[in-house]
Amino acid sequence: MRMRCHIEVGVSPVLALGRDVARSIILVAPERVEQVRALVQDLTLIISNDGAPRCSIDPKGKTITVSRKMLEHLWCTALAYWVLYSRHLAGRTVTKREELDLTADKQTYAAMKLLKWSIDTVIRSVDKPWPEGLYRPCVNPDHGSEVHVANELLFTAVAFLLHHELSHYRLAHSAGTERVDTIDQERDADYEAANWMLGACRGEVLVKRSIGVATAFMAMVALDIHARRYEPARHPRSIERLINTLDRYVTDPHHVVWGLTVGSLKVHLDFMNVKVHNRAFESARQAAEEYAEVLSRQPASD
Numbered sequence: 001m002r003m004r005c006h007i008e009v010g011v012s013p014v015l016a017l018g019r020d021v022a023r024s025i026i027l028v029a030p031e032r033v034e035q036v037r038a039l040v041q042d043l044t045l046i047i048s049n050d051g052a053p054r055c056s057i058d059p060k061g062k063t064i065t066v067s068r069k070m071l072e073h074l075w076c077t078a079l080a081y082w083v084l085y086s087r088h089l090a091g092r093t094v095t096k097r098e099e100l101d102l103t104a105d106k107q108t109y110a111a112m113k114l115l116k117w118s119i120d121t122v123i124r125s126v127d128k129p130w131p132e133g134l135y136r137p138c139v140n141p142d143h144g145s146e147v148h149v150a151n152e153l154l155f156t157a158v159a160f161l162l163h164h165e166l167s168h169y170r171l172a173h174s175a176g177t178e179r180v181d182t183i184d185q186e187r188d189a190d191y192e193a194a195n196w197m198l199g200a201c202r203g204e205v206l207v208k209r210s211i212g213v214a215t216a217f218m219a220m221v222a223l224d225i226h227a228r229r230y231e232p233a234r235h236p237r238s239i240e241r242l243i244n245t246l247d248r249y250v251t252d253p254h255h256v257v258w259g260l261t262v263g264s265l266k267v268h269l270d271f272m273n274v275k276v277h278n279r280a281f282e283s284a285r286q287a288a289e290e291y292a293e294v295l296s297r298q299p300a301s302d
């Protein structure tokens with residue numbers, strides 16, 4: 001394999017994971033390693049020291065660029081949702097309205113504070129160093145620790161974004177000018193990337209990879225909700241991308257990935273004071289769909 005990787009020197013702890021980020025494009029689906037090797041031949045991956053969350057491909061230069069802020073935001077998203085889910089939601093069936101105080105547990109509070117830091121820096125376009133005293137990524141964390149899970153989910157989420165960009169290349173997408181064209185292309189790239197990662201796996205592997213895919217989308221959904229950006233110009237709405245993509249591979253409406261998604265979504269809706277119906281849902285999948293519906297009716301900020 002001749003994939004090259006450039007990592008700019010920067011101050012963020014997430015850059016220590018840069019080599020594994022680059023490998024994720026291959027390691028995310030070991031069953032397709034031969035195919036992907038051919039695909040990434042001559043490809044250059046650049047991890048840029050950029051304070052805005054970006055991921056893009058230059059087809060002519062065969063270069064994919066992912067920014068440091070994108071990695072930071074994905075890591076903060078993965079960590080926060082995993083802490084929320086594993087400490088408060090896993091294994092529980094919620095049948096009636098319950099209040100969850102996210103400040104009562106110190107670790108949950110720290111994880112949410114970190115995610116808020118990431119969202120705020122992106123929305124306000126300010127580049128700030130990783131905050132002290134909160135969770136942070138590191139190489140070789142204790143196996144099974146929350147930092148370890150966040151690292152693994154970062155690798156899976158970023159692999160999805162990289163495969164999304166590769167799909168634009170493989171499907172020979174052009175930079176269309178019509179909104180409908182670009183939306184169709186984005187959807188096709190999502191489905192192609194998801195098929196690459198989720199199309200041939202089952203059980204625990206499907207759980208892990210689908211949570212990674214959901215994390216990649218939820219990182220965008222969170223930014224859209226906090227910026228009140230409900231109708232982006234060139235991409236389909238992020239929450240619809242999430243639901244439509246997962247629906248193709250996750251058929252169980254009670255699947256853990258739906259539980260994690262809907263729990264995370266509700267945190268952002270509550271924070272932004274977006275009201276949803278106070279009723280019981282048949283499944284986490286159904287709740288996710290209703291929350292998406294509520295978001296589609298929100299007035300945009302601009």
Ligand SMILES: [Zn+2]
Pocket residue numbers: 164165168185186189
């Ligand atoms: Zn795209």
